[in-house]
Amino acid sequence: MNVTGHTRRPASIRDVATAAGVSYQTVSRVINGHPSVKQTTRERVLAAIDELGFRRNATALALASGRSRAVTVLTANTTHYGYASILQGVEEAARAASYAVGIGVLESADEAAVAAEVQRAADAGGGLIVIAYDPAGVGALAAVPAELPVVGVVETPASPPGGDRPWVWTDDREAAYEVTRHLLSLGHETVHYVAIPSSTRRTSARTTGWRQALKEAGAPEPRPVQGSWGPAGGHAASVGLAADPSVTAILCGNDDLALGVLRALHEAGRSVPGEVSVAGFDDAPHSAYLTPALTTVRLDFTGLGRSAFALLHGLMEESAQIAPHPVSVPELVVRESSGPPPSRA
């Protein structure tokens, strides 16, 4: 404990060294747990460290050794449930490994802006985790210089699972497939889909899963409706569907979108699940408390964040080997918003 009150600058290893009557290198050995330090010396140094309240300067460590014990999460958004949860997972894992966590927000998908943000993140030193669920994130992932340790949190691995690129993902395709099957099994002729913005030009994993389930059931395949991320987008996107009496089941790209859809149906005077069934995606915390409570699929975003960090950690320290990312199984959560279609004619 530092009893001497007004210490101006924090103690350095040289301060500790003189206090313990050894060289600074010996102090360095003690902090790093080097084996060949005599027991009595080690104790003397530890006592001095305690006395002076010494803490190793992270900046100096990073500069001298190159290794930085820091991660920056690049993301287009920090407030949406999925994004925020991934961030939370990364932070948890990073804290456990005593890594510092930085964030960088990709405000625009503009190439120059994204490149600048990637640069900023790179300047911070340490590794990168890029949430690539949207064009900005995908662009950022592509713009990361090859020599930097980076892990992408992606919608679906571009190369088939088993490719050893440092990516993590949830099985969105399987999840969408499950919910769609659930709705079809209730007797709906088909299921309409209000999509979240796709991360790329390619068809999203969620869309693929939905389509697959329809095809297997021989159900007609309506054109997906493009939504945005929030409830407002879901509302705007679904006024058309709400007015169409042939629509009896709607799958939404996420729970926020579903909220807007629910609202649009309410405004159109169509009851849920009496006339129309609605299902969401993600199982956000509010979904269980809506009226009607929302049928959805739970995805383990915090776990995903933790995996992303674990992978990055493995990339950055040779001690920790790179365990393959375990893809967690999505869980269908059936609540009140889904039921059989109105008239089983």
Next chain:
Amino acid sequence: MNVTGHTRRPASIRDVATAAGVSYQTVSRVINGHPSVKQTTRERVLAAIDELGFRRNATALALASGRSRAVTVLTANTTHYGYASILQGVEEAARAASYAVGIGVLESADEAAVAAEVQRAADAGGGLIVIAYDPAGVGALAAVPAELPVVGVVETPASPPGGDRPWVWTDDREAAYEVTRHLLSLGHETVHYVAIPSSTRRTSARTTGWRQALKEAGAPEPRPVQGSWGPAGGHAASVGLAADPSVTAILCGNDDLALGVLRALHEAGRSVPGEVSVAGFDDAPHSAYLTPALTTVRLDFTGLGRSAFALLHGLMEESAQIAPHPVSVPELVVRESSGPPPSRA
């Protein structure tokens, strides 16, 4: 542009210096915009910088100069709307000032755990922004060593506004006062209150505003019901209120809580706003899309985050002077969940 392909290490100022045929100090002067560098020399150096793709090493800068251009946000949570929005605001402002943003989550309010987290944040170098809306945050704010630049985001300033401590806040008292008055003006005899966890042992600002409005109206003052942060807490806390037929108006400490309350009322078969009026707090993005749409008060959390950063920036660089934090005015948003009590007997 760096055309020479495989540069192993990034260029340092000495590399630039030799390339431009000057000393490293001159390069340093150029990057820092020092006036006394001959125009032609400056151009030569800038050309070399561009050619080698030089970027100033943030770590070395921090070590050598002491100043770090980094902020760490300490918070108990990253997923709740208010917290996430403050974080977003800080990030926006920090990005504009090209500061790096770090986050540290206070997982437990335990004193030792909080102290450890503060230490970690301090180790990162740079300034601190502590979100002190809860016991963990308040503890963290108290545990920050005096010599560190820090700004607290607090519920209410402990000293009356005008005290010059580096704090920012929204006028929660006024906001609660406004909503409560709104409900009373509709004819309700009194307004019940489901509270969020208080940041301290003292009465929260929201509670104070609510109480003040009741007192002014001569309304009876029911005991506040203690909730937690999320919908589950609101639901659990309000089953009692939902069962009590004398309850006709409920104010909730935040919108998530209100969601749970709405659900509890629905389950008890009481209509909103027919039998019971409900109002929330914060105007979270989903609130406008609930059925019934939630009456609430909007608080400018992103603005609050930006103010917090501005204040901290002023603390860390003498160039930027410390502008007093402008307290934004809370805005009452009346939607569908509030109306007159059932029978104006």
Next chain:
DNA sequence: GCGCCTTGTGTGACCGGTCACATTCATGCC
């Protein structure tokens, strides 16, 4: 008794910047 390996410790250079001070040269002024 000599060489050799192991254990414990110290020295100097270095990471990539900044800072304080020294140096050079062209001016302006008396």
Next chain:
DNA sequence: GGCATGAATGTGACCGGTCACACAAGGCGC
């Protein structure tokens, strides 16, 4: 012409650690 002055530039030390290497002392084999 001599000298103070300021502009333009260079030199060495330093921030707080790490790394590579040197070196002394003790134990062991022959």
